[in-house]
Amino acid sequence: MTTFSHSQERQIDSLLAKYGESHLNHTNEVIHFICIPAIVFSFLGMIWALHPLAAVAVTVVSLLYYFRLSVPFAIGMLLMSGIMLWILSVLPQAQVLKVSLAVFVVAWIGQFIGHKIEGKKPSFFDDLRFLLIGPLFVLSFLYRRFRIAY
Template sequence: MTEPRTIDTLLARYSESHRNPANELIHFVCVPVIVLSLLGMLWWVHPLVAVAGAAAALAYYWTLSRPFAAGMLVMGLVMLGILASLPPITVLPLSIAIFVLAWAGQFIGHLIEGKKPSFLDDLRFLLIGPLFVLGFLYRRFRVAY
């Protein structure tokens, strides 16, 4: 019998605390905007720092799944494009506001779920959350990952 791929194991473990439909919906909204806000905070330091942060995450995603890495590349480019289009003075305050509100949403989702966030057990799940959301889209459009 073949061992499950690391990505399949990580997604299965992540989904254990994301089964409630309301919590899933909250995550589908909040996870991408948290990624955007994190990139925004890095962008505020310097745009190349945001690009480097995105590249580092992509390198990890590449080790887990090339199709997921491709999807995250597209998502990252869109987010970096959004940040590039914003007036520079708005990037940091907007990113902080989005970050705080989205994390509040995440914790409300976990209160509804009745389970603690996965990253409290394993910090890798901070990077798996976006793949959980992307995985939903991939399954919906029958894209293998």
């Protein structure tokens, strides 16, 4: 990754740093690595239950935001979202809403437990954009592990 002075810092770096301030506890991070993808999947599933094209549209809109922040992250989110949408497409339609609601509730309970352990409130309470940054926070760990620049 390129080093930037504070005035030249990319928006994605700034957002990830701010998000990371309330995600320093290892247990909270592990919870987030499990729960954030589960929340994304269940959110897409709830929308899919309304209409599959609506889930695709929400995915496209979020990808446009991600492309503005970072092309490598957008590609990662495209892959992740594509897999999630494919899974939703092969699930029995009658089960999608039930499964999605259950996963959504359990994953959010996990998130709040993680923040209780951390001792800090979730970032999205201050800025709703962090609901979209959470998946990138998780992806950033994977990218760093595999030395993929973002």
